[in-house]
Amino acid sequence: MTTIALPHPTRRLTPAPPAGDLLDTPKFPKSVKRYLGNSQLRANLRHATGTIRAKRVRVVSELPNWEQLRQAGEAIKNRTARHLDSYLEQLEANLVANGAQVHWASNAREANRIVVELVKAKGVSEVVKVKSMVTQEIELNEALEAAGIAAWETDLAELIVQLGHDRPSHILVPAIHRNRSEVREIFLQEMKLYGRAAPKDLTDNPPDLAGAARAHLREKFMRAKVGISGANFAVADNGTLVVVESEGNGRMCLTLPETLISVVGIEKTVPTLEDLEVFLQLLPRSSTGERMNPYTSMWTGVTPGDGPQEVHVVLVDNGRTKVLADPIGRQALRCIRCSACMNICPVYERVGGHAYGSVYPGPIGAILTPQLRGTASAIDQSLPFASSLCGACADVCPVRIPIPELLVHMRHRVVDERKRKHIGLERAIMKVGGWIMSRGSRFGAVEELAGRARGILRKDRLGPMPWPGSAWTNARDLPLPPAQSFRAWWKSGHTDNPFTANRSGEGAQP
Amino acid sequence: MSKSEILARIRNSLVDVTQDDPVLDVPVDWSYGQATAVAEPVQLFIDRVIDYKATVVRAADWAEVPGLVAEVLAQAGATSLVAPAGIEPAWLAQAEAAGIELERDDPPLSHQRLNDISAVITAAAVGMAETGTIALDHRADQGRRELSLVPDMHVCVIGTDQIVTDVPQAMARLAPSLRQHQPVTWISGPSATSDIELSRVEGVHGPRTLHVIVVG
Ligand code: SF4
Numbered sequence: 001m002t003t004i005a006l007p008h009p010t011r012r013l014t015p016a017p018p019a020g021d022l023l024d025t026p027k028f029p030k031s032v033k034r035y036l037g038n039s040q041l042r043a044n045l046r047h048a049t050g051t052i053r054a055k056r057v058r059v060v061s062e063l064p065n066w067e068q069l070r071q072a073g074e075a076i077k078n079r080t081a082r083h084l085d086s087y088l089e090q091l092e093a094n095l096v097a098n099g100a101q102v103h104w105a106s107n108a109r110e111a112n113r114i115v116v117e118l119v120k121a122k123g124v125s126e127v128v129k130v131k132s133m134v135t136q137e138i139e140l141n142e143a144l145e146a147a148g149i150a151a152w153e154t155d156l157a158e159l160i161v162q163l164g165h166d167r168p169s170h171i172l173v174p175a176i177h178r179n180r181s182e183v184r185e186i187f188l189q190e191m192k193l194y195g196r197a198a199p200k201d202l203t204d205n206p207p208d209l210a211g212a213a214r215a216h217l218r219e220k221f222m223r224a225k226v227g228i229s230g231a232n233f234a235v236a237d238n239g240t241l242v243v244v245e246s247e248g249n250g251r252m253c254l255t256l257p258e259t260l261i262s263v264v265g266i267e268k269t270v271p272t273l274e275d276l277e278v279f280l281q282l283l284p285r286s287s288t289g290e291r292m293n294p295y296t297s298m299w300t301g302v303t304p305g306d307g308p309q310e311v312h313v314v315l316v317d318n319g320r321t322k323v324l325a326d327p328i329g330r331q332a333l334r335c336i337r338c339s340a341c342m343n344i345c346p347v348y349e350r351v352g353g354h355a356y357g358s359v360y361p362g363p364i365g366a367i368l369t370p371q372l373r374g375t376a377s378a379i380d381q382s383l384p385f386a387s388s389l390c391g392a393c394a395d396v397c398p399v400r401i402p403i404p405e406l407l408v409h410m411r412h413r414v415v416d417e418r419k420r421k422h423i424g425l426e427r428a429i430m431k432v433g434g435w436i437m438s439r440g441s442r443f444g445a446v447e448e449l450a451g452r453a454r455g456i457l458r459k460d461r462l463g464p465m466p467w468p469g470s471a472w473t474n475a476r477d478l479p480l481p482p483a484q485s486f487r488a489w490w491k492s493g494h495t496d497n498p499f500t501a502n503r504s505g506e507g508a509q510p
Numbered sequence: 511m512s513k514s515e516i517l518a519r520i521r522n523s524l525v526d527v528t529q530d531d532p533v534l535d536v537p538v539d540w541s542y543g544q545a546t547a548v549a550e551p552v553q554l555f556i557d558r559v560i561d562y563k564a565t566v567v568r569a570a571d572w573a574e575v576p577g578l579v580a581e582v583l584a585q586a587g588a589t590s591l592v593a594p595a596g597i598e599p600a601w602l603a604q605a606e607a608a609g610i611e612l613e614r615d616d617p618p619l620s621h622q623r624l625n626d627i628s629a630v631i632t633a634a635a636v637g638m639a640e641t642g643t644i645a646l647d648h649r650a651d652q653g654r655r656e657l658s659l660v661p662d663m664h665v666c667v668i669g670t671d672q673i674v675t676d677v678p679q680a681m682a683r684l685a686p687s688l689r690q691h692q693p694v695t696w697i698s699g700p701s702a703t704s705d706i707e708l709s710r711v712e713g714v715h716g717p718r719t720l721h722v723i724v725v726g
Contacts, residue, residue: 048708064547072540079536082527085520092513098691104513156714157705173705180706206706210714217715222621240688248659248701248716255655256621266516271532273688274542277681280696288704291558292641295716296696297655303693305618306654317516325523 013125013150014141015165015190025357027382041169041177041352048176049343055289056340056396062291063281072278074400077334080236080269081324087236087269088315094239098301100311111316112143115228115261118312119149122259124225128217130243130250131155132230133171133337134265134316136359137372140228150194151228152220154249156213163190169353170361172287172339177352180204191216217249227257227308231264232336233279234313237272240300241313244283244293254297260308265316267333279336282398286338319372328409332368334399341393341403347386356383363393367406375414384410447485543682548675551639555673556724558642562699563712564720572725575667579631580604582721586663588629592619594657596650597633601667615657624660630717632658634668635694636683640676643698644668644722647687655693664717666697670726 060066080087092102105111119127127144129135129151141151141162153162157175161168164186168174175183187198187209196219198212229250233242241262243250254260270279276298284293302311324330342348342362353361357379358369366387370380384407393403436442484492529535548554556566567578575598583591583605593602595616606612613619613627624630633651634644644666646652658664674680684694701716713719 044707051708068540072538075536075538075540079532079538082524082535083532084524085517086532088517088520104516106512106515106519110512154715155705156703160705173708175705176708178706183706206709207711209706210703210711214714218625221715222625238688246701247703247714249714251655251659251695252715255659266520273685274681277542277678278540280681281677290698292638292643292696292698294562294698294701297693298688298695299693300688300691303648303654303691306648306693307656315516317512317519321516321519321523324520327526330523 012145013148014145014152014194015163017142017162018165018167025355025379027378028355028357028386029382038177038352040179042350044176044179045170045349045352048170048173049349052172052289052339052343056286056343057289059285059289059291063285069278069282070398070400073282073336073398074334076270076275076278077336077399080271081267081330081333084266084269084324087271088266090236091234091239091269092315094237095301095313096239098239100239100301100313103312103314105314105316105318107318108138108316111138111263111314111318112140114314115140115263116143116147116149118259118261119144119226120147122226124149126150126152126220126224127226127228128152128154128220128224128253128257129158130227130229130245130253131158131174132228132263133359134230134318135228135263136168138263138316138318140263152194152217154217154221154253155245156210156247156249159213159217160186163187163194167354168359170339170342171337171353171359172342174353177354180206180209183209187212187216195219217252221249221252221256224253224257226259226261227253229253229260229262231262231268232283233270233276234264234268235271235273235276236269238300240273240298242276242280243297244280245296246288246294248295251295251297254299255307257308259310259312261312261314263314263316265318265320267320267335283336283338286336286340286396286398319374322374323368323371326371329367329371329406329413331401332364332371332406334401335364335368336399337364338398340396340398341401344392344396345387346390346392347388356386358383363387363403363407364401367401367403367410370410370414375417381414381418384408384414444485444487447487451483451485451488543678545674545679546640546676548639551673551675552670552724552726555637555639555642558639559644559699559720559722560642562642562702562720564699564722566722566724569723569725572669575601575723575725576604578723579665579667580608580610582665582723583610583629584608586629586719586721588663590627591629591631592624592627592657592661593631594651594653596653597631598651601631615653618654621656621660624656627661629663629665630658630661631665631667634666634672635687636680637668637673638676638680639673641698643677643680643696645680645684646695646697647684647692648695649687649692655695658695658697659716662717663719663721664697664700665721665723667723667725670724673724 103114144151160175169177181204184204191198196216231241232244348362356365358365366383375381389404391404590611592613635647636645700712700720701714702712703714704710
């Protein structure tokens with residue numbers, strides 16, 4: 001047997017994520033179709049969101065002052081946002097006073113460049129990472145990979161996603177779209193390529209799977225020289241960063257390496273240490289539905305003799321100042337990424353996180369992503385419409401972001417921008433419609449035509465139509481017009497009901 | 511350069527803000543550091559810690575601690591124990607006498623050495639009843655952060671006078687430590703994950719078991 005040497009694509013250090021850019025996600029009504037058909041995904045999501053919802057309600061109702069807590073959380077975040085410049089300067093001064101080095105990045109490219117340079121300066125070829133939304137947003141892992149540095153995700157779900165060549169589908173339980181046998185397969189196939197192999201007799205029992213991850217990652221933690229984290233909160237008056245987590249991988253990354261680089265969105269700032277008492281009650285109860293998450297780490301720059309002795313903090317804008325410029329839209333910056341709005345959202349429960357084409361899915365993603373990225377792409381223009389405006393998200397949001405109000409606001413912004421660009425087809429259609437409907441005879445003629453079309457098409461629902469009809473029919477079926485219009489039926493003496501007659505006459509299945 | 515650019519963008523974005531004093535601009539209606547209505551904080555703390563699948567033993571006074579430490583370690587089958595430099599030496603005597611190999615983290619042990627030791631013992635800074643949370647501020651009797659992280663089992667000794675009602679009171683007690691630049695770690699049960707089909711697994715990366723000795 002001879003083997004033929006195939007041209008090998010450049011060897012990657014970490015598993016390749018799926019091809020394509022998140023920004024190229026088709027607009028929401030189109031992209032949901034892919035996911036609506038996935039019954040495994042829908043069942044997992046329903047189970048997950050339902051369970052977390054129930055836990056959340058239970059632990060929230062335990063606190064008699066929950067409403068006051070929410071109001072305090074809202075006010076503290078508003079105070080911070082409205083004076084963000086001075087709080088950031090204070091934060092920087094306190095970090096520096098405590099031995100940290102502070103870097104400022106206006107956009108993703110700059111943030112990635114700063115981190116890559118810092119890691120390269122340490123002369124290492126791998127880093128361990130704590131789950132962090134902002135590093136996903138700036139696609140730091142790929143920037144590191146391109147620079148010849150392997151970035152290892154250490155949160156169990158993130159590890160499943162990374163080893164599975166996949167993207168997260170939920171910010172809290174990112175691998176919720178995978179079931180246990182898929183996780184087992186991924187671990188068996190991939191772990192051995194990148195470090196300690198999974199045991200050959202690995203079962204699909206969650207404790208065994210977690211054990212395999214523990215052993216695989218322990219090796220990486222022990223040798224890691226550089227750790228990369230985000231932060232849930234950055235305290236201006238003391239320079240303290242806070243990471244909230246469950247598994248202990250965060251503590252490992254924050255404690256064992258010699259160098260720690262924390263990438264922090266500028267909106268994570270809170271004014272004082274005391275303010276943490278509000279958020280450390282709001283966050284765990286809203287997020288996992290626990291009274292408290294297993295581990296919370298707080299550190300202030302460098303602690304001599306304890307943990308990393310070189311500490312960097314990268315403060316990232318990447319669109320946040322743009323969000324800040326819109327006095328209504330800026331409310332989205334209060335978000336503490338608890339995911340309660342996702343878990344309660346009927347749209348999210350059915351389509352999952354991938355359809356949103358962003359690292360921030362669900363209701364918060366629908367209002368935040370188009371503000372951060374702007375509304376140039378199809379997916380970003382469609383996101384504010386990815387909601388039925390039922391309002392459940394606003395009721396659960398621990399920092400009282402009026403999400404439906406912001407959705408409507410963003411819809412206006414998208415429509416206004418579109419109007420400015422071209423005299424929409426919609427307006428042309430409306431004009432024609434107006435002309436037809438302004439005269440009874442014209443309207444009657446069109447109705448008759450429609451009825452005849454039905455005879456030709458021989459079905460009673462219209463599926464996807466070619467453009468421009470696709471704008472409506474791609475996401476919804478359209479019932480065919482009746483064979484006889486109401487006007488014609490009325491004129492003919494209306495002895496029977498044309499609508500029910502039509503329904504039973506054709507189409508209905510036994 | 512980016513700093514001045516970002517700060518300028520922020521200022522441009524906030525032209526609608528006219529009050530310079532953040533406190534006057536946005537009042538926060540909250541009184542900080544308050545005790546909450548918990549009738550029996552110590553009992554609630556114990557119940558909540560047990561809720562997290564940690565074990566709790568109660569010592570009537572500090573004299574009982576050495577015996578309980580030895581007992582807890584023996585029951586868990588621990589063979590070696592690491593202790594921070596500033597821990598009360600009396601707590602360790604009985605365990606050592608019972609044949610547990612004892613190491614002091616002085617000078618600091620390597621990652622690998624800590625990884626090979628079965629258990630760690632620490633004191634604590636604050637306990638929160640409502641949430642069953644233990645806070646360490648990593649002073650000499652608790653040791654550096656790595657110590658209570660890498661070994662497989664964590665034995666934590668806390669006095670009833672350290673237990674407060676809830677998060678606000680705890681924050682008030684911990685703020686001075688944080689202002690002295692001590693790191694702080696909050697621990698609520700052993701580490702846990704629900705990442706696979708939402709089924710809860712205890713003990714992922716941190717200590718797989720947590721044993722709490724409540725004294726007083
Ligand atoms: S918008 Fe509110 S509910 Fe949604 S993730 Fe952010 S803080 Fe949580």
